[in-house]
Amino acid sequence: MNIALENISKRFGEVQANEGISLAVPAGTIHGILGENGAGKSTLMKILSGFIRADSGRTFLDGAPAQIRGPADAIRLGIGMLHQDPLDFPPMTAVDNFLAGRTGAWRLSRPDARRELEERQADFDFRVDPGARVENLTVGERQQLEMVRLLSLGARALILDEPTTGISALQKDRLFAALRKLAADGKSIILISHKLRDVEMLCDEVTVLRRARVAGRAQAPYDLNELVRLMFGRVVTREPRLEVPTGGPLLTLDGLAVEDHRLRLAGLNLEIRAGEVIGLAGLEGSGQELFLRACGGLLRPAAGRLRLAGRDLAGEPYPVFRDAGIAYVPAARLEEGLVAGLTPAEHFAIVEPGGGLVIDWKLTMEQAERRIAEYDIRGAATGPVDSLSGGNQQRALLSLLPPGLCLVLLEHPTRGLDVESASAIWRKLLDRCADGAALVFTSSDLEEILQYSDRVLVFFGGQVAGPVPASAMTVERLGEMMGGQP
Amino acid sequence: MNGESLVLVGLAGILSSATPLLFAAIGETLAERAGVINLSLNGTILLSAMGSFGVAVKTGSLALGFLAGAVIGAFMALIVAFGSITLRQSQVAVGFVLAMVGRDLSYFLGAPLMGRPGPTVPSWPVPALGDIPVLGPLLFRHDLPTYAGFLLVAGAWFWLYRTRPGLILQGVGERPAAAHARGANVNRLRYLYTIFGGALVGLAGPIYSLSIKAGWMGTISGLDGLGWIALAITIFGGWNPWRAALGAWFFALLQWLGLVLQPHLPGVPMQVLQVAPFPLMILALLLVNAGNAEWVQRALAALSEPRRRAAARLLRSLRAAPPASLGEHFESR
Numbered sequence: 001m002n003i004a005l006e007n008i009s010k011r012f013g014e015v016q017a018n019e020g021i022s023l024a025v026p027a028g029t030i031h032g033i034l035g036e037n038g039a040g041k042s043t044l045m046k047i048l049s050g051f052i053r054a055d056s057g058r059t060f061l062d063g064a065p066a067q068i069r070g071p072a073d074a075i076r077l078g079i080g081m082l083h084q085d086p087l088d089f090p091p092m093t094a095v096d097n098f099l100a101g102r103t104g105a106w107r108l109s110r111p112d113a114r115r116e117l118e119e120r121q122a123d124f125d126f127r128v129d130p131g132a133r134v135e136n137l138t139v140g141e142r143q144q145l146e147m148v149r150l151l152s153l154g155a156r157a158l159i160l161d162e163p164t165t166g167i168s169a170l171q172k173d174r175l176f177a178a179l180r181k182l183a184a185d186g187k188s189i190i191l192i193s194h195k196l197r198d199v200e201m202l203c204d205e206v207t208v209l210r211r212a213r214v215a216g217r218a219q220a221p222y223d224l225n226e227l228v229r230l231m232f233g234r235v236v237t238r239e240p241r242l243e244v245p246t247g248g249p250l251l252t253l254d255g256l257a258v259e260d261h262r263l264r265l266a267g268l269n270l271e272i273r274a275g276e277v278i279g280l281a282g283l284e285g286s287g288q289e290l291f292l293r294a295c296g297g298l299l300r301p302a303a304g305r306l307r308l309a310g311r312d313l314a315g316e317p318y319p320v321f322r323d324a325g326i327a328y329v330p331a332a333r334l335e336e337g338l339v340a341g342l343t344p345a346e347h348f349a350i351v352e353p354g355g356g357l358v359i360d361w362k363l364t365m366e367q368a369e370r371r372i373a374e375y376d377i378r379g380a381a382t383g384p385v386d387s388l389s390g391g392n393q394q395r396a397l398l399s400l401l402p403p404g405l406c407l408v409l410l411e412h413p414t415r416g417l418d419v420e421s422a423s424a425i426w427r428k429l430l431d432r433c434a435d436g437a438a439l440v441f442t443s444s445d446l447e448e449i450l451q452y453s454d455r456v457l458v459f460f461g462g463q464v465a466g467p468v469p470a471s472a473m474t475v476e477r478l479g480e481m482m483g484g485q486p
Numbered sequence: 487m488n489g490e491s492l493v494l495v496g497l498a499g500i501l502s503s504a505t506p507l508l509f510a511a512i513g514e515t516l517a518e519r520a521g522v523i524n525l526s527l528n529g530t531i532l533l534s535a536m537g538s539f540g541v542a543v544k545t546g547s548l549a550l551g552f553l554a555g556a557v558i559g560a561f562m563a564l565i566v567a568f569g570s571i572t573l574r575q576s577q578v579a580v581g582f583v584l585a586m587v588g589r590d591l592s593y594f595l596g597a598p599l600m601g602r603p604g605p606t607v608p609s610w611p612v613p614a615l616g617d618i619p620v621l622g623p624l625l626f627r628h629d630l631p632t633y634a635g636f637l638l639v640a641g642a643w644f645w646l647y648r649t650r651p652g653l654i655l656q657g658v659g660e661r662p663a664a665a666h667a668r669g670a671n672v673n674r675l676r677y678l679y680t681i682f683g684g685a686l687v688g689l690a691g692p693i694y695s696l697s698i699k700a701g702w703m704g705t706i707s708g709l710d711g712l713g714w715i716a717l718a719i720t721i722f723g724g725w726n727p728w729r730a731a732l733g734a735w736f737f738a739l740l741q742w743l744g745l746v747l748q749p750h751l752p753g754v755p756m757q758v759l760q761v762a763p764f765p766l767m768i769l770a771l772l773l774v775n776a777g778n779a780e781w782v783q784r785a786l787a788a789l790s791e792p793r794r795r796a797a798a799r800l801l802r803s804l805r806a807a808p809p810a811s812l813g814e815h816f817e818s819r
């Protein structure tokens with residue numbers, strides 16, 4: 001399908017999210033959309049998929065003007081979108097997710113749907129268990145399910161909003177192969193990403209957005225420096241690794257065992273030193289989350305000891321961990337990290353230490369302004385956090401961490417952040433290390449793990465290998481270990 | 487009558503006396519599945535019991551009485567839906583006020599109806615089926631509302647889990663944005679299910695005042711509190727129609743036990759036995775949903791490994807999460 005957007009504008013209250021954006025995607029091509037956090041990428045694509053409505057502007061499909069009044073119209077016209085945070089129904093099974101929203105006989109036939117799901121998955125070498133609950137699937141699998149679902153609805157244009165954050169290297173290879181195959185079939189694909197390498201590998205053409213407008217366009221082969229300049233208005237480079245000398249032992253795990261109903265980690269022994277950064281590598285759902293939750297006091301260990309500066313915290317309730325200076329930053333930012341509906345300023349008021357019963361709004365607003373400036377959160381301090389762009393929600397979450405922590409546990413700390421904000425966040429985190437805090441983090445970006453960690457733990461199906469010094473590792477070796485090769 | 491048939495009659499009585507609760511809990515389950523809490527139940531049921539009895543007395547028509555009950559319920563639900571979906575006010579606040587207003591209004595407007603005789607739904611044993619041993623007297627010698635209650639539970643379950651619209655209903659309550667992305671009109675569906683659910687709640691009134699305990703007795707109708715129990719049962723039922731039905735029957739059993747035990751416990755005041763089912767019901771609710779609690783986890787940790795796993799599995803299967811968007815507004819931009 002040939003897609004053309006003409007002069008699209010959209011404003012949310014005070015924020016102009018899109019301004020006079022035009023875009024053309026010929027059938028059979030893969031089009032990349034680049035731009036820093038908050039540039040307006042998701043907004044533009046939500047407009048194309050009918051999820052929100054533009055204030056002005058027109059859409060043409062195969063040359064004819066199209067009226068897209070809502071998602072139902074877009075689906076009928078053959079446009080499907082994979083949202084930045086998977087928009088599915090977590091407690092329901094994969095088949096039910098596949099079926100929900102389809103038209104057809106009013107009575108469900110799950111065996112038929114299951115067969116169709118399996119058949120369509122086989123086309124792309126996807127392997128989602130139709131009977132599994134979606135909340136137990138990895139982000140990559142949820143994405144595969146959504147993609148197959150959209151194609152089954154007859155999508156001829158597929159929009160993917162940052163599909164490569166939070167998925168494994170293998171899943172990414174499968175995804176890219178699938179997208180190439182779809183483009184070869186004449187479908188048009190639009191890919192939003194922060195990762196220049198992904199765009200370089202996949203896209204025939206890119207459009208760069210900055211501050212709600214089109215900053216430029218480019219065609220393959222790309223000059224990556226030029227793309228970066230278009231995205232940020234200047235050249236950004238990755239900084240060399242900051243060396244922080246490590247201190248004495250901070251957290252000691254002694255035969256720790258943790259489990260939930262899916263997975264069991266046992267016999268963990270580890271000594272984390274002050275100032276150290278530990279990276280946790282592994283395919284999603286291999287046990288990293290259990291590990292972090294146990295260290296953060298959110299999951300009671302089944303056995304073993306967890307000593308912080310000599311004091312055994314295993315079995316203590318969460319507030320004890322928190323008061324001891326341990327913080328946990330979850331991956332599901334809107335579900336566990338932030339309170340949807342509250343503004344950033346209100347969040348700051350909640351976490352501000354001390355303080356009386358009554359909120360001093362003047363002081364809070366001042367502090368909010370300070371933190372917003374410090375973490376460069378773009379968007380209004382007085383609007384609800386869930387209306388921030390994905391990357392800015394992540395910044396807001398990190399800006400809530402109190403000062404003086406001794407152990408910070410992070411899941412995908414730079415998920416959805418552009419290169420510039422990612423290094424800004426890391427600068428802030430490493431400052432804490434210089435003050436004697438230790439960091440433990442997960443990431444699906446292996447380069448990030450090797451760049452920032454001192455030592456790496458590799459998780460595979462509940463088995464933990466390592467710790468290995470990051471300096472002795474390569475991305476390839478790490479990939480092998482994550483796949484279970486010793 | 488021998489002992490066996492005495493038990494049967496008792497059980498059959500429990501099944502039919504649970505019918506108003508069944509209607510109210512299923513109606514509320516449907517509305518909450520769509521994401522709307524209709525907290526007005528107690529007021530709605532009292533008002534519709536009084537109103538439908540009044541209509542039936544005036545017109546002499548049972549059908550019109552039942553219709554009036556459904557209309558009153560739908561109207562109360564419409565207020566909740568309008569307040570929360572269109573005016574974006576708190577569902578809890580609107581519902582709570584309606585629960586109070588409905589109750590007072592029913593006592594005030596119902597004063598002239600106090601103790602008046604009125605029509606009653608006749609019992610209607612199903613031909614042939616009613617003669618089956620055991621099952622016949624248990625299931626097939628009731629009146630029409632009771633049969634309708636059985637069908638309602640099965641139908642609601644089927645709708646929710648076996649049909650396409652049911653799947654979208656689950657989705658709307660779970661994650662309205664995702665339902666919207668799939669082309670559903672979230673707020674229209676919320677209106678529809680809230681109103682339909684409200685009509686079912688409204689039917690609980692006439693089922694009581696025209697069948698179970700015919701007539702209007704004002705504050706001593708024994709109806710006050712039923713709406714709150716129905717709300718509790720919706721939670722106890724984990725938003726699943728069959729589990730909700732079990733809850734309704736369990737409550738009816740507790741009430742029946744109160745009546746049966748009364749002559750054998752002369753020392754206990756009658757009021758205690760009448761009221762006891764309410765706290766007992768809440769207690770059952772607590773036990774069912776205790777799986778999350780810190781102290782339960784602690785107690786489990788002390789058990790031997792296989793037992794602990796079995797107990798954890800049992801608790802997990804009992805635990806039910808509410809529809810994730812319950813009580814929240816949805817707005818598409």
Ligand SMILES: Nc1ncnc2c1ncn2[C@@H]1O[C@H](COP(=O)(O)OP(=O)(O)OP(=O)(O)O)[C@@H](O)[C@H]1O
Pocket residue numbers: 012013015016017035036037038039040041042043044084378379380383386387388389390391392416819
């Ligand atoms: N529903 C909303 N209400 C209010 N403001 C919004 C809403 N959605 C987006 N915005 C604002 O519009 C701007 C663009 O947001 P958008 O989500 O399109 O950015 P993005 O380019 O996708 O960024 P990211 O890379 O961080 O995901 C942001 O400033 C954001 O705060």
Ligand SMILES: [Mg+2]
Pocket residue numbers: 041042043084161389390391
């Ligand atoms: Mg975005």
